[in-house]
Amino acid sequence: MIISYNEAGRLLEGKKEISLDLGITYSKVEKEGDSFIFEDGQRLTEKDLKKIVKKDTMCFFIENSSIVPISSFSEKTNKFYKLVPTGSWPTIELSGIRMHVTKSMTPKEDTEKKISFVQPCTGKVLDTCTGLGxxxxxxxxxADEVYTYEIDKHVVEIEKVNPYSKGLFNKEKIVRHEGDIFLEIKQLKTEFFDFEIHDPPRVALSTLLYSQEFYNQLFRVLKKGGKLYHYTGDPGSKRGLDVRDGIIKRLQTSGFKQIARVFNGITCMK
Ligand SMILES: C[S@@+](CC[C@H](N)C(=O)[O-])C[C@H]1O[C@@H](n2cnc3c(N)ncnc32)[C@H](O)[C@@H]1O
Known part of the structure; x- marks a missing residue:
């Protein structure tokens, strides 16, 4: 069971039904004194709920009648990971950097926007960076098949508990890989994919995924007539910088054609 500030707030307001899977299903909660009793018998106090309401950038498990933040720190990667509620699908934050747009639109709308650039999104699809999937x-x-890659085991742990990532583990069409796409792409067959979605972390965090060598591989594994959508965001735009200039040059060098700037990214064809 997962609870965030939205649902904790609803209980404190006196609502008797809340979602314990971030908005997918709803269940009844009883009140006894200052305890809130969930359908499986676990209890939280008003004090617990007030704590959750204060932490509005974190989701919590309800475990043994106490709250446990859905977050972790890795000494190996030196990163802090957490599942962040948004009122829509949650996002994941890696050391303060969110992996989906959450300000101007919800992560769900952000995803719909990305997919809208690779229509009709049929056949074999490469999704370079799984994130929450x-x-x-x-x-x-x-699509007939989607190949997706995630390098970071801590992200995979959060995929496993996020109710909106379930499809990653139960959809037969999704071929999930835990590995580095920069290396793994070299093992893929030439002209294998009909569409490619490249949604890497920002350039400072994953330079190789913006490199000429990687774009050459994206070009190689794409079928003739196939389409790539490359999410770039718009970092530096407030300072008059455009990261897309360099990316476009490298995509051209790889052989991509019909390169177009689209909202938060680039599309191009082989
Ligand atoms: C912006 S998020 C992707 C979001 C994803 N499109 C979704 O729908 O949730 C980028 C992800 O790429 C992962 N990543 C970074 N470098 C990678 C690499 N070399 N290979 C595979 N995954 C990588 C990060 O750990 C992060 O989870």
């Missing part, structure tokens, strides 16, 4: 899961609605 939203692009892979949405692409799998129309």
């Amino acid at each position: 939203y692009t892979a899961i949405m692409a799998s609605k129309t």
